[in-house]
Amino acid sequence: MSGAEFQYPDLSWKELCGQMANLVAESGGNKGQFSNLVEAICRDFRQHDEEELKKLVEWQKQMKTKSANKEKPARPDVAFWFPPSDVTSAAFLQNAMACEALGERTQYLNMPEVEMADRMCGGHKQISQMLRNIYDRQRAGALRATAEGITGNPVLRANLTISSTPFATRKFYKNDLFNGTFGRMVFSYKARTSRDGRIPRQGKYSEEFYRKLDEYLVRLDICKGRFIIGHLNKLTDSLAQDMATLADLTDDDVLWDASKRALVSAWKAGCVMWVLNGQTWTKSMGEVVEWLVYRDIWSKMQIFSDLLKDGDISTADASKSGPKNMLDDLPNNFNEAQLEALRTQMGKSKEGTKNQLYKWVSRGFISKSEGSGLYTKTELYINGK
Secondary structure, three states: OOOEEEEEEEEEEOOOOOOOOEEEEOOOOOOHHHHHHEEEEEEEHHHHHHHHHHHHHHHHHHHHHHOOOOOOOOOOOOOOOOOOOOOOOOHHHHHHHHHOOOOOOEEEEEEEOOOOOHHHHHOOHHHHHHHHHHOOHHHOOOOOOOOOOOEEEEOOOOEEEEEEEEHHHHHOOOOOOOHHHHHHHHEEEEOOEEEEEEOOOOOOOOHHHHHHHHHHHHHHHHOOOOOOOOOHHHHHHHHHHHHHHHHHHOOOOHHHHHHHHHHHHHHHHHHHHHHHHOOOOOOHHHHHHHHHHHHHHHHHHHHHHHOOOOOOHHHHHOOOOOOOOHHHHHEEEEEEHHHHHHHHHHOOOOHHHHHHHHHHHOOEEEEEEEOOOEEEEEEHHHHHH
């Protein structure tokens, strides 16, 4: 999509580029099926890029055949919509410049291995800056002293999908958990399945599938202008309240921080669904948006929760140490000392006990008896769980 903007609940206008997602599953977990789906959906991108590649290859041949004292032909204006996964940082920047010049198009990259992102970003030390710039649709300028270098300052319009194992994922992101990179990436974790001894069968996409797909892609291509999706924005506001409630129940600031960008990413997906459905909102779309928010946060906690607490143990242990609803671990009637003991047991400070009780009372989760000093879970909380 190009030439379309949507208003987020904070009243800012956003393009639908900058969407990034990482599929995580064990080795042999059929992550390769995702690439097959991507190729089916992006086949028109492939056709466009093949023509662009022919122009580039022809130019390179001419460059090689021209003698040093002959005038070299100018590089043709080519823009790849679906670049190869093996792309250097210079080529990525050059393609971003071309996409901007030829209609502010968004390039899409699918990387079967997470380590491929290092090459695109110019090395692992540049990963955080590049991914944040992509998500935020920032400019990524480069100034080179020689004619052979790539000099430019384009707006980065790109969408990105990555596949990786839990081990590779943890290793790749472990130094970028608290600088904003982690929150900007959407994660979808596929847990290890049972040993059923059955080899999965692969199917084929029918002509009817491609015909219907083309109809949807046309809707994306012709969507131009500025839009406000009232139902989606109302849902996003409601989900923001749900995230605050969840963070208060678990007293977890990391979860709260991660939820903010999880909401934005799911909202962007909702905008895409709205366009695909003929600019009509449905209840089922709202259910998908809500699922995407919780799926992202759940996946992050399954993979990284121990690292978010400055630990570094196995993925199996990580899935056991995510945020927990402390109110569920207390009896229906409890005192301040019981919550203080529970917080200590979970590695949280005693000093935060009174503040947590205040938040629970404010949200209507518990009530306090002034006579006995005991706290009691409310019917609202017990019935609403």
